[in-house]
Amino acid sequence: MPFKIMSLTDAAAERITEIIEDSDKPVIGLRVGIKNAGCAGVSYTMDYVEAPIAGDDHVEDHGVNVWVDPKATMYLLGTVMDFEQSKMESSFTFKNPNQTGACGCGESVTLAPADLKALSEARAGA
Numbered sequence: 001m002p003f004k005i006m007s008l009t010d011a012a013a014e015r016i017t018e019i020i021e022d023s024d025k026p027v028i029g030l031r032v033g034i035k036n037a038g039c040a041g042v043s044y045t046m047d048y049v050e051a052p053i054a055g056d057d058h059v060e061d062h063g064v065n066v067w068v069d070p071k072a073t074m075y076l077l078g079t080v081m082d083f084e085q086s087k088m089e090s091s092f093t094f095k096n097p098n099q100t101g102a103c104g105c106g107e108s109v110t111l112a113p114a115d116l117k118a119l120s121e122a123r124a125g126a
Contacts, residue, residue, distance in 0.1 A: 004059050004061065005068050005073055005077055005079075006059055006068065006077075006078070006079040006080065006081060007059070007079075007080050007081070008059075008061040008064060008066065008080070008082075009081070009083070010062060011083040011084070012062075012064075012081045012082050012083045013061065013062030013063065013064045015083040015092070016029070016030055016064045017063075017064060020064075023048060026050055027048045027049065027050060028049055028050065028051070028052075028065055029049045029064065029065030029066055029067060030046050030047065030048065030049060030065075030066050030067070031045075031046065031047045031048075031049045031053070031056065031066070031068070032046055032066055032068050032069070032072065032076065032081070033045045033046075033047075033068070033069030033071065034071075034072045034076075041101075044094055049065070052067055055070050056068060056070060057070060057073050066081070075096075075098050076094075076098070077098065078096070078097045078098065079094050079096040079097070081094055082095065
């Protein structure tokens, strides 16, 4: 099985499917990235994808297409994208093994590049 940069939970895949179906324009998936923001350093970004952008990494999981901005790939390796709902809010969440901190308000996180040696060993079963 090929290694995926990130994976989706069933809930995230269902919500992305709903977003695609409800879009006013033809959308084939979502693009995930990061941007400098907040007091902790970066925040996650998500945009509609009408056509793939050359150079983006492609993830297909649970029948849903997600593209990853190549500038974010090293920071998202191993991340699980979820969609959580409560009585007060609903949002996509990211369980990211590269996260080293977060701000108190939850708007931004601190990310370190993935440890490629540890990732390679984990993939090899070491």
